[in-house]
Amino acid sequence: MKAACLSLIVAALALSACNHSAPQAVAPVAKTPAPAASAPKKAALFVPPPESAIPSDDFGKQVALGRQIFIDPGRYAKAYVGNALSCENCHLDAGRLAHSAPLWGAYPMYPAYRSKTHDVSTFAARLQGCFNYSMNGKAPPQGDAVLVALESYAYWMSKGEPIGVAPPGHGYPKLPKPAIAPDYTRGEAVFKRDCALCHGDDGQGQQAAGRTVFPPLWGTQSFNWGAGMEQVNNAAGFIKANMPLGRGNTLSDQDAWDVAYFMDAHERPQDPRYTGSIPATRAAFHDTPESLYGATVNGQLLGRGVAARP
Template identity: 80%
Template sequence: MKSPQWILLTAVLALTACHRTEPQAALPAPHAPATSASAPKVAARFEPPAESSMPNDDFGKQIELGRLIFSDTGRYAKAYVGNALTCENCHLDAGRLAHSAPMWGAYPMYPAYRAKNHRVNTFAERLQGCFQYSMNGKAPPLGDDVLVALEAYAYWMSKGEPIGVAPPGHGYAKLPKPTQAPDYARGEAVFKRDCALCHSDNGQGQQVAGRTVFPPLWGAQSFNWGAGMERLDNAAGFIKANMPLGRGNTLTDQDAWDVAYFMDAHERPQDPRFKNSVAETRKAYHDTPYSLYGVAVNGKVLGEGSGHL
């Protein structure tokens, strides 16, 4: 049985929150009202092996180290982490939970072409990006013990999955486009009602004995502007399927979009790919209606304050 402390560490990015927006960022035209059919279906998903079945040998030690890195990244991969997050904050239940980008759904899909860097990436290179963007740190060198352990953990968890076939529950849930443009004020209300209890009124999460148990959602200790969670569609899908923690699929689709907007409408560390100006960086890397980088919200252009957190 998992300890209460471990369960607390499984706490994750609930996502949301701040003031009114002037003007709203342009999003794709709303579709017809979403129905309950938009709730992710996970019944047929792949079941990863039980942790108790890890092999009791040297390879098993690497698998276990990968699990420890996943759940307490700042301790076991300290040299490469620049914020208060862990891998588990975005990949719940130590990377095992469907619709929270589980490792068993990711490992068999690489090597793969990524539009983010316009080339084919290995799984290890994909992990490097997580450290650079989501962890706001620096990429471990290829072959580093941290990457090897994380790869071993993901490989073991994915045994039995077909190569190159996206299984049910992989990645984040895909929501229909919102019936109304996401709104800051509505998102703030959802945040206060459903998210602030864990992530605090200021969105900075909670710590116990110096360890993060509920992650910060914006600010200096959160993910940076290059992370995938800064995209509204990723954030809304994650929130809908998993938040509030333990009560996934209880928010409406619109609530999920609104609170994702609220969360992503706050300042956070600069995109490491910054190119001379926010406008130029947006054009190069954030030219999508799902990104608020470079968009004016509440009279401030997001991204311009990243160096003054």
């Protein structure tokens, strides 16, 4: 009996030793790698419908007329135009091209408060301003057939966009401040190298068959001192994205700033809001370093105007 008990004790001790031996190495469980961080996707540019999609009904006739006015206002809105420009000189591809203030980028953003007018403007009122300033003419009255057609064209082009949300490409790009201040002499060199071929050595553009092919950039037939393009930052953003025509984004930012300064440092028709005093007009409507109205460049005071407003 004692021998049997002793055998059981020995067996138990042996089993205990086995159970407390050094643990065996266990292969680590492979972890699923975390997905690589991807660059944020850029929002897709809105694609307006093609001209061929303009409907053939009565509304479509207004849309088609609006497009004709936009391309050739000197013919289709002659009573309201005071220079040789067309709308698509600043809003390329009949107002369709992104980053050149396309119509489809503007229409969904109105009505809106504008610091320029110090009130809430409708889209029609915004169009009136284009005639007053960019076209150096006079505004069609509210409800005029010209405004109705242009607004119909913009509405048709913008269908499907959210209201009140600025879509990508809706205006002109906002360039960062230049490394060095814009300069007239450097800008003149850029103009001669990259711009004069189309706009002429004198900046007066080119015409063919009675129509302006390349717009005048200053002088009697260009936009007046009240237009948005007279602000150097606006001109620089437009030039950077779109010029030379067909070769946008090939100029450096500095070149775009310099040539925009050169363009805006030339005289043009008077601001229709002119108060009779250049300093007072600057204080009221051009109180920004981006405007050269009332500034002296190359010994010349800018803002005197070059032609009476029609």
